[in-house]
Structure formats: structure tokens, C-alpha cells
Amino acid sequence: PAPAASAATVPEAPTRSTAPAESVAPAAAPPASSTPAQPGPRRYGPLTLRQWVGASVIGILAIIGAATIVVQLTRWFLGLDVMQDFLATYPGETPLPDGAPVGLPAWLGWQHFFNVFLIVLIIRSGLQVRTERRPPAYWTPRWAKGGQGRISLTLWFHQSLDVLWLVNGLVFVVLLFATGQWMRVVPTSWEVVPNAVSAGLQYLSLDWPLENGWVNYNSLQVLAYFTTIFIAAPLAAITGVRMSGLWPKNATTLNRIYPVEWARAVHFPVMLYFVAFIVVHVTLVLLTGALRNLNHMYAAQDADGWLGFWIFVASIVVIAAAWIAARPTVLAPIAGLLGKVGR
Structure with missing residues (x-):
């Protein structure tokens, strides 16, 4: 038998204790501390709030420092004699063809608003589709049979x-x-290519090229608008x-020629291009003469008044309201007009 077991079989001699019974009771455990355990700092992802703030400050300072270096280097580069000759030869814009229209018509301002309104909601809903794990509801076309064509409500909206x-x-x-606006x-x-390089260098130096968008865009703007209208937009359409x-x-044959994997690989980067274009476009509109630029875009007039600004503010309010309203409780009745909405 194990030693413990054999020891248990031998009765111990009774011992006489003169102490009270309660004196031989086991000592009571020390009282638990009344101070609750202090929780650790709240974390947001892998970092705490303080770490996020510190990282953000460091990142902002790094961006400012890098931008300052780029501006100073660009100014030094443009100060070289060879670059001064380059800027004199290519000032940043090319002349328009004969018969080109002057000014921006009212229909262009309305088209601009509709495009911004739709593209903002498209980007929002596209990101929701990409990250959504459990759709709030599904939509099935009214003309479908056997549940074919069933998609999430978010994808229907997109x-x-x-x-x-x-x-x-x-x-x-x-x-x-x-109208000849093309x-x-x-x-x-x-x-247009060397002039676009010239305009880009002038932007980087913060000695921005002289602009008169009412008459003629600089060459960098021309290339950006051309790329957005005639390259990025068609790519977004055909991949979507x-x-x-x-x-x-x-x-089968068509799917083999144009595989869905290729469309997925192109569609998301095109969306990122639109986001970058919007950020740069809005920034330059506000920094290179906000009132005049907004009058060009929204009021169809070449002036420095406040009409275009207030129309712009109203358009932002409309877009914000649509952003907030684009939720399942609002979308489901609208989608129900064209199909069946359910779980």
C-alpha cells in the first residue's frame, strides 16, 4: 500500500486538549480587498486610445515634414536654368481648338451634382457589399422563378x-x-503631356499655375478629367x-473570355481611383479660389459671389441626407416595388 494509505490504517492515540473547541478551528482567510480590480486601458483594435493619438500625431508630423521637403526640393529644381526654360516653353496649358465654347453651361452644373450624388452613394454601398457578412434582407426580382436572381438588399441598392x-x-x-464641351x-x-508635367511641378512647388477654368483647364486637369470620364468610368461600368x-x-464561352476574377481585380482599384480623384479635386477647388470655382461648377457664372457656394452647401446637405436615409427600413419598401424583399 502507498505510505499515505498505510498510515491511515493506524489509529492515532487520542490527545487531550485543554483549549476551547473554537480555538482549534482553521484560521479564517484574510478578508478580500474591498478595492475592485482596475481594468486595463480600453483598446481600439490592437492599440489603446492614447497609442492611437500618439501614432496619429507622429503620422501627421511625418506627412508635414515630407511635404515640406518635397516642396523645397521642387522649388530648387524649378529654379534651375534648364527648368526655367522648360516652364517658359510649356507654361502648363495648351490652346483650345478653334470654335471651342467659352464658359460652363447650366446643364453641366446639374450633371456635376447628379454625378457627385450618385458616386458618393455608390462608393458607400460598394464598401458595404464588400464587407457585409450578414445582409439585413434579400431582394428577389418579381419576374424571377424559383428564387433565381436573389441578392442582398445592399447589393440591390448598389x-x-x-x-x-x-x-x-x-x-x-x-x-x-x-455642345462642343468635349x-x-x-x-x-x-x-498636353509636357504641359501637364509643368502644371504638376508648379502644384508641388505651391507656386500654382495661373488658372481660368471658365475659359480653359490646365493640361493636368485635362488629363485627369479625360481619364475619369473616358477610362475610369467605362472600366467601372464593364467590370460592374x-x-x-x-x-x-x-x-460558357463569354465567361471564359471575360472571367469574373479579372473584373473583381479591376473594379476595386477603380473605386480607389475615384476616391483619390474626389479628394484631390475638392481640395484644389477650395484652395485655388473657392468662390469663383464653385460659381463655375454650380451657378454657371464667372463671378466671385456666394451663389455657387450656397448651392454647393445645399447639395452637400442633400447628399448627407441621402447617406443617412440609405438604411434597410427605407430601402426595403422601395425595393419592394420591383421585387420581393424578405429574409
Whole structure:
């Protein structure tokens, strides 16, 4: 037997204790501390709030420092004799073709608003589709049989906005060519390339090129607008259609020629391009003469008054209201007009 077991079989001699019974009771455990345990600092992801603030401050200071270095280097570079000759030869813009219209018509301002309204909601709903794990509801087309074409309510909203954006874009392009406004955003000479480089260097030096968007955009703007209208927008459309429910699922040959993986690989970077374009575009509009630029874009007039500004503010309020309203309780009744909404 184990030693403990054998010891247990031997009875111990009784001992006489003169102490009271309560004196032999085991000592009471020390009282628990009345002070509650202090919780650790609240974490937001991998970092605490203090760490996030510290990292943000360091990041902002690093960006400011890097931007200062870039500006000073660019100014030194443009101060060289060879670059002074370059700027004299290529001031940053190219002349427009004969017969190009002057000014921006009212329809362009309305198209601009509709485009901004739709693209902001498209980006928001597209990110929701990309990150959504459990859709709030599903939408099935009224004409579908056996539940075919069933998609999440968020995806329905995204694709519906896409259709409206495409219609608005087609109207815009038709009016662009019908009124001659295309000459302002389509490069008509190879000199647009060195002039765009010149304009870009002037922006980096903070000695910004002289602008008169009412008459002619600088070459960097021309290339940016051309890329957005005639390259990025079509890419967003053709890749979006490939991933949508409008694409024929059983077209084997067509699916092999145009695989959905290619569309997915292109669609998201195009969205990032639109985000970058919007950020840079809005920043320069506000920094290079906000009142005049907003009058060009929203009031169709070349003036420094406040009309364009207040129309711009009203448009932001409308977009913000649509952003807040774009929730399942509002979208479900609208989607129900064209199909069945349910879980």
C-alpha cells in the first residue's frame, strides 16, 4: 500500500486538549480587498486610445515634414536654368481648338451634382457589399422563378445606383459632344503631356499655375478629367456589369473570355481611383479660389459671389441626407416595388 494509505490504517492515540473547541478551528482567510480590480486601458483594435493619438500625431508630423521637403526640393529644381526654360516653353496649358465654347453651361452644373450624388452613394454601398457578412434582407426580382436572381438588399441598392449613374453618364457624354464641351476635356495635342508635367511641378512647388477654368483647364486637369470620364468610368461600368446579376451565368464561352476574377481585380482599384480623384479635386477647388470655382461648377457664372457656394452647401446637405436615409427600413419598401424583399 502507498505510505499515505498505510498510515491511515493506524489509529492515532487520542490527545487531550485543554483549549476551547473554537480555538482549534482553521484560521479564517484574510478578508478580500474591498478595492475592485482596475481594468486595463480600453483598446481600439490592437492599440489603446492614447497609442492611437500618439501614432496619429507622429503620422501627421511625418506627412508635414515630407511635404515640406518635397516642396523645397521642387522649388530648387524649378529654379534651375534648364527648368526655367522648360516652364517658359510649356507654361502648363495648351490652346483650345478653334470654335471651342467659352464658359460652363447650366446643364453641366446639374450633371456635376447628379454625378457627385450618385458616386458618393455608390462608393458607400460598394464598401458595404464588400464587407457585409450578414445582409439585413434579400431582394428577389418579381419576374424571377424559383428564387433565381436573389441578392442582398445592399447589393440591390448598389446596382440600382449603378444603373442611374450609367444613365446620367450617357446623358453627360451626349451633351458633351453635342455642345462642343468635349474640346475642353479631350487632349487635342501631344503637347498636353509636357504641359501637364509643368502644371504638376508648379502644384508641388505651391507656386500654382495661373488658372481660368471658365475659359480653359490646365493640361493636368485635362488629363485627369479625360481619364475619369473616358477610362475610369467605362472600366467601372464593364467590370460592374460582369459581377452583377445582369450578366448571363450560362454563357460558357463569354465567361471564359471575360472571367469574373479579372473584373473583381479591376473594379476595386477603380473605386480607389475615384476616391483619390474626389479628394484631390475638392481640395484644389477650395484652395485655388473657392468662390469663383464653385460659381463655375454650380451657378454657371464667372463671378466671385456666394451663389455657387450656397448651392454647393445645399447639395452637400442633400447628399448627407441621402447617406443617412440609405438604411434597410427605407430601402426595403422601395425595393419592394420591383421585387420581393424578405429574409
